Amino acid sequence: MKPMFKYLKWQFVEKPKEITGAIKNFLAFGAYFFSLKQNIVYLFSPWKNITWSSGRGFDPQAIIESAFSNFISRIIGFFLRAFLIAFCLVCDLIVLTLGTALLLAWIFLPLIIILIFASALKYV
């Protein structure tokens, strides 16, 4: 492979691929760190699986009480999970922004080097 072609491939294919891979890893880790998949699957599940039973027999008051308690447990679970999911999305958004900036910086690095040199010459 000719050196120039090799360089171009490295600059515009291989390295950007590596940077994209790293961004993907961070995004996937964000999802893992904040347990995104589990929190979505169990979004409305009771908090820490804490539930109450109405006991044996028909007791309307106990049924209402346990239903209310279980509802509260689910609400708590929902809010905490929703908060974590939101936080995860924000983090991933930051990663995505910074990652894209890094990727663009890399792609335009040769140009940036030339531009810095050209502007430096004005001062010297």
Added chain:
Amino acid sequence: MFNLKATGQYCLAEKERFFLFLKWLGKLSFIGFIWCLIIVVYRYLNDPGIVAQPLGWGMIFFDIFLLAGYLNIFFDDAKKTSPRKSLKEALEKELNLAPFLNFNSVKYIARALKKNQAPSSSILLYHFLDEKNPKIVFIFSRLLMDIKKLKTEVQKIMNNGTQEEFEKIISEAGNIALKRGYNLIKEGDIISALSETEPTLRQILIDLELRKEDINNLSWWIEAANKKIREARRFWEYENLLRHGSIGRDWAFGYTVGLDKFSIDWTREIETRGFEEIIGHGEEMELAENILSRKGPRNVLIVGNPGTGRNIIVHALIKKSLSGKSTKKLNGKRFIELDLVALASNVDSLEQSEKVIAECLNEAGKAGNVVLIINDFHDFVGGEKKAGLTDVSSILLPYLSNSAFPTICITNYEGLHKHIEKKPELMKLFEKVEVKELTPEETMFIIENKVFGLEHEYNKFISYPALKEIIRLSDKYIPYSFPLKAITLLKDAFAFSDKYAGDQIILAEHVDQIVCAKTQIPVGKIRSKEKETLLNLENILKKRIVSQEEAIKEISSALRRARSGIQNRKGPMGSFLFLGPTGVGKTETAKALAEAYFGSEERMIRLDMSEFQRIDDIPRLIGGETQEGILTTKVREDPFSLVLLDEIEKAHPDILNLFLQVLDEGYVNDNMGRKVNFGSTIIIATSNAGYQIILDALKNKKDIPEIKKELLDYIFKNGTFRPEFINRFDGVVVFRSLSREDLIKITQLQLEKMQKTLSEKHIELKITEELKKKIVELSYDPVFGAREIKRKIQDKIENVIARALLEDKIKNGGKIQIDPNTFEIIIL
């Protein structure tokens, strides 16, 4: 045809100096940039109008720094480029192998090719001995070789080679790389290939008792270590990021407050500790994973001998589950080990203990994300009644059958057979995963992984021959399983390094000393002493054994054949069947061999096979439900010994069949399923079957081969032993019956023994010819051989001397003689 110049790596190698210059330029530019920055700040504070020029220069310096760094990244990445084509295909089709060489190999070969069209192996090695290359330094320093000295030696024999020889080396290096699973030929592969062809290196390796495979191993070791370092540095890799843990994973699962008190959370442990490299046990891990992921009861019983790495299988499962690469049912699960001993020590009564266990199991079931681990499971299912050990089988049974949570129980073969199998209702809920012992090669990889940490901890350096010695000696002399026994010995080598290795380097000799201290086996001298013993075995045995020249010669030759490595064998170090009448020296020869070879008669495990005449006697030999096996226990405890099976013909035929495997494969499984290795033993079976033939032969003055033939015909005809049993022995040795002259020599030996004992009391015993003849005359019986002599000496001489000593008739420093007619003491 090899063509280096057509490769991209060659172009890079040619430009290496330029990139090195760039590296320096980059560093200088950075200093320049910082300097300009200081000037800019200084001028800005004093006179803001004149900052433009230093600012411009600063930007130029920064730009050069940026450019140099950028180009160096390109250079470093270009060096790592792998060829697209397959190395295997190139080797098969004999294509140009130059594109498959890594950067350093190209660089060294290019240097070698500059002055020689076809460099010889010595020229190649000379250029590969680069003291600045850490990989090369690693390989040779582990072998304790001085690169400079080796280079000087190699330089002396540098002459031109042939193109064919050169291409053969590259092709061999290619095969080594392929074996390693790489598509790139690295400098270590070429040094491995050179180790067989380059005369200086080859001779050094022969002297160190090392082979090409050892260089391969060292090369792979450094490559693996470098890969690990490279991977650890790439913090952005998913596996590295996983170490930071996670939050909210168990929010949908129940609390396990009670369980947490009496358990170890292995998922968290491994998450914080980092993922260790798992070597071996792939099949076992996969099987356990499948069982834990299926429908219905998901209970695994991991069975294996202690030290085989049973816990490593669990760690491998956790690693896979944590990284989300396991099955849906296992990913993200918590692997929790129930610490029943800690639990028992925290509660007052058995009832309370059972209550707490039930609560813990209940929590594990309710949580929904727990994989429960119980280590040493046999101890908790009706095993030995010890403090802290509760029988949990009845509490656990409903949870196991309801598949409340997946369970991993760990046990050994003894525990399985003795306790768990006795509870079929429990056993049927488990699927067994048997853990095989790792091979010495796999164990070598494991201990290599542990070396750097230990070297850092103890500030010592361990040589490669010392590591090889650890594997060799632990395999031969340490009874429990790989890899633990080798890891323990490695740790001992570091722990005792101050005592044995005064300097900073741990050598093979130091490992010998440690094993010697641990096992009381003189392994330090064994290699040189073993050679000496084998070469002089005839003379050593002749000192104690009278007359049996043919037998001694046969034993010595067979043992030399067995130990010199010319036979591909798996069985014991040597195995012999001694045939001959009683009292001709069969047992004495075994004792002499034990002393000569193992250093002491004490290292003989003697079994009277007449005690094993019934099939019911097998458990006494290899262990039964209630007893340890006489043979297996002794061999397991003392694997470096001589096993003497006296009167083998009297043993039950099924017991003889048991020995077929021992003689053939070198091991037997005891009743607990433990593999008992006979690889370091010498087995001698004695028999006086057909002794009449030998007695008759003495009268007819037949020679030994003729007697042997007749004897074997007789044995096969009578069905005493089957041919396949006889064929398993390294040698069938016939002991001739003893003549009067032989008995006189034996009497002399016996009396000399007594003389030696008396000399410790400063009493000198004079041995006369008449006395010897009289003893022989009184004890001669061809059927009993020399056995009577000992009795007569005891009866006629020892008794008399003992009485005289007690009566103070013999004074210290006295000189005595025995009257051959009256057997009275004559004070001289």
